[in-house]
Structures are given as C-alpha cells and as structure tokens.
Amino acid sequence: MTELLIFGRTGQVAMELARLAPGARLLGRDEADLTHPDACAALIHEAAPAAVINAAAYTAVDRAESDAETARLVNGEAPGAMAAACAGLGIPFLHVSTDYVFDGSGTTPRPEDAPTGPLGVYGQTKLEGEAAIASAGGQWAVLRTSWVFSAHGNNFVRTMRRLGAERDRLTIVADQIGGPTPAADIAAALLTMAQAMRADPSLGGTYHFAGAPDISWAGFAREIFARSGLAPEVQDIPTSAYPTPARRPLNSRLDCTAIARDFGIARPDWRKGLDRVITELNA
Numbered sequence: 001m002t003e004l005l006i007f008g009r010t011g012q013v014a015m016e017l018a019r020l021a022p023g024a025r026l027l028g029r030d031e032a033d034l035t036h037p038d039a040c041a042a043l044i045h046e047a048a049p050a051a052v053i054n055a056a057a058y059t060a061v062d063r064a065e066s067d068a069e070t071a072r073l074v075n076g077e078a079p080g081a082m083a084a085a086c087a088g089l090g091i092p093f094l095h096v097s098t099d100y101v102f103d104g105s106g107t108t109p110r111p112e113d114a115p116t117g118p119l120g121v122y123g124q125t126k127l128e129g130e131a132a133i134a135s136a137g138g139q140w141a142v143l144r145t146s147w148v149f150s151a152h153g154n155n156f157v158r159t160m161r162r163l164g165a166e167r168d169r170l171t172i173v174a175d176q177i178g179g180p181t182p183a184a185d186i187a188a189a190l191l192t193m194a195q196a197m198r199a200d201p202s203l204g205g206t207y208h209f210a211g212a213p214d215i216s217w218a219g220f221a222r223e224i225f226a227r228s229g230l231a232p233e234v235q236d237i238p239t240s241a242y243p244t245p246a247r248r249p250l251n252s253r254l255d256c257t258a259i260a261r262d263f264g265i266a267r268p269d270w271r272k273g274l275d276r277v278i279t280e281l282n283a
Contacts, residue, residue, distance in 0.1 A: 004194065005049035007032055007040065007082065008056035012150040013096060016187035017055060025049070032056070034074040037081035044085040051092045051194045054079055055187075057126070061100070062245040064121040075125035080132025087138025092197040092204070094190055099146040099178060099210070101127040104249020107177075109214075111255040112144075112206045120246035130206065141193055142206045143186070143259075146252045147220075149273075150183035151280040160221050161281065164230035174218035174236035178252030179210030182273030189265050196263055203262060208254035211270030223271065227278055 004021055008014030009028035018026055025047065032040050034056055044052055058064060058074035079095050086093035100123030101116045118124040133140050149155040163170055189209050197203045215223075218236045225232060239248060259265045 003050050005044065005047050005052045007034070007052070007054045010153070011055055011057070011059075012148050012153040012155065012183035013186050013190070014055040015152055016150060016184045017053065017190065020184075020187050020191055034078040035070060037073065037078040040078050041081040041085035044082060044089065048089060049091065051094070051198055052082060052086050053190050053194060054082055054093070054095045055190075057096065058122070061120065061122045064125065065245045068121045068125070071121055071125045072128065075122070076128035076132060079129040080136055083133040083136035083138060083140050086140070087136050090138070092194055093133065093138065093140045094194055094197075095129065095133055095140070095142050096186065096190070097130055097142050097144045098123065098126050099144060099249060099252040099254060101130065101144065102249055102251075104176075104251045106251050107253075109253040109255040110208070110251075112208055112258055119249060122246060139197055139201055139204050141197060141204045143190060143193070144206065144208050144254065145181050145186055146178045146210045146254060147180040148183050148186065149180055149277060151277045156180075156217070156220065157224055157274065157277055158281070160224045161228050161230070164225050164228065164232045167232055169233040169235065170221065171235045171237045171241070172218040172221045173239050173242055174216045175238050176248055176250050176252065177214055177216050179212055179214050179254060179267070180220055180270040180274070181209065181211040182268060182270060182277065184276070185211070185268035185273060189259070189263075192265055193263055205258075207259040207262070208256045209259050209265065210254040210256060210267065211273065212267040214253050223274065227274060
C-alpha cells in the first residue's frame with residue numbers, strides 16, 4: 001500500500017514534497033496526464049494510498065487565456081475526479097489552489113468564505129476545481145496560497161536574481177500586494193494537514209496559507225536584491241504600466257487564521273524562506 005500519493009513531480013511544491021516525504025510516490029506527467037481526469041482517478045484506485053495530495057496544476061496564467069480547454073481539464077476536471085476517487089476509498093484528498101480565485105479588490109486580507117470573482121481563465125478554472133472537489137464528498141482540503149517561490153522552477157525570486165545581475169535599473173509593479181510563500185513551507189503544511197486529517201476525519205475544508213508580512217512585488221524585489229548582494233535601482237510602477245494577457249489581482253492578502261485554528265500551522269516568515277532559497281541557489 002502506498003502511504004502517500006502525490007500528483008506532480010517537477011513543480012515547486014512537488015519537489016519540496018519529495019524532499020520532505022521521501023517515502024511518497026510522486027506521479028509526473030509521464031505517469032499521470034491531468035488532461036485525462038479518469039486516468040488520474042484510476043491511478044488512485046490502483047495505488048490505494050492512505051492519502052492523496054494534488055500538487056500539479058496548469059499555472060501558465062497568461063497562456064491560459066488562449067488555452068482555456070487545457071486549463072479547465074487540468075485545474076477543474078482532474079481535481080474533481082481525484083477527489084471523487086478518494087471519497088470512494090475513504091481517504092483524505094488535499095489540493096493546492098490560489099489567490100487568483102478572488103478579484104483582488106479592497107485592501108483587507110480575504111477569509112476563506114469571502115466572495116470569489118476570478119479575473120481570468122486561470123483563476124476561474126482553479127475555482128471550478130475547488131467546486132468539483134467540494135461536490136465530490138469525502139474528506140478533502142483545499143489550500144489556497146500565493147506568490148510561491150523556491151530554488152527551482154519559474155518564480156519571481158529566480159527571475160529577479162537573473163535580471164538584477166544583468167541590469168542597473170528595473171521597473172517593478174508596486175500596487176499588487178500579497179504574501180510571498182516558500183514552496184517548502186507549503187509542502188510542510190500539506191504533510192501536517194494530511195497526517196492530522198487521517199487521524200481526525202472531521203478535519204478539512206478550504207484554508208488560506210501565505211507568507212508574512214504582506215508586501216508589494218517591488219518591495220519583495222528589493223528584499224531579494226539586498227539579500228543577494230545585488231544593487232539595481234528599482235522604480236515602482238502601477239499594474240497599468242505593465243499590461244499582461246491575464247489581469248492580476250491587486251489585493252492578494254489572505255487571512256490565514258483558519259489553518260492556525262484547525263492545524264496549528266502559522267504563517268511562515270517569507271524572509272527566512274528567502275534566505276534559505278538564496279543559500280541554496282548560491283550553492
């Protein structure tokens with residue numbers, strides 16, 4: 001029997017899960033194609049694990065605007081099929097979602113029950129996945145997070161370190177505010193939740209988990225440069241000056257009190273996580 005089955009192998013969270021749970025079975029795209037939801041469900045029935053974590057997703061936010069069908073299969077239908085399979089086996093299903101399910105209005109942190117309103121295809125398909133998971137029944141947890149970074153994959157920290165070494169001056173968006181979240185802390189939170197959910201079938205639902213303190217992208221960039229020994233000039237710009245195919249939420253602040261209440265998991269200090277990532281990148 002597989003103790004823990006994880007969908008995803010090369011993504012930021014999946015790679016950290018592999019480090020923290022070396023006994024887990026991770027399914028890459030070669031084994032689990034999320035554009036075939038029924039096949040993913042069949043893999044769960046075949047493995048009969050103690051719990052399942054879905055750390056795979058269609059995360060190309062801008063490309064999703066012109067590839068909605070694929071995004072919907074991967075982010076919407078596949079998680080629903082996985083959740084239904086887990087419900088049938090009576091095992092916990094955990095899934096990673098996003099701040100993009102909200103419209104980004106206001107300036108206060110969003111609780112889990114705040115009204116949703118995705119601005120684009122990516123957020124809409126992630127929201128559809130959440131709904132499919134909830135309707136599948138069984139024991140499930142959706143973990144919404146934001147601004148994920150690590151020493152691998154495509155993320156803001158790696159991009160800024162590259163650009164900061166190449167350029168003397170950078171213009172960076174300063175009116176989007178959120179909590180940068182180390183992928184290692186997301187992985188640790190998911191494993192803690194999975195263990196607790198196995199022990200207590202009443203646990204589950206939708207939870208928010210993001211790094212603290214909240215900051216702008218421009219502010220985050222300055223911290224990355226300072227801690228990396230880089231010194232490009234950073235000019236703050238509004239989102240309107242950096243148009244992208246998909247609209248970004250201005251307010252990505254997440255209220256993370258529920259996960260602390262139910263699982264004892266506190267918001268991680270992303271500055272400590274950033275230092276760990278930079279140490280790893282420098283090595």
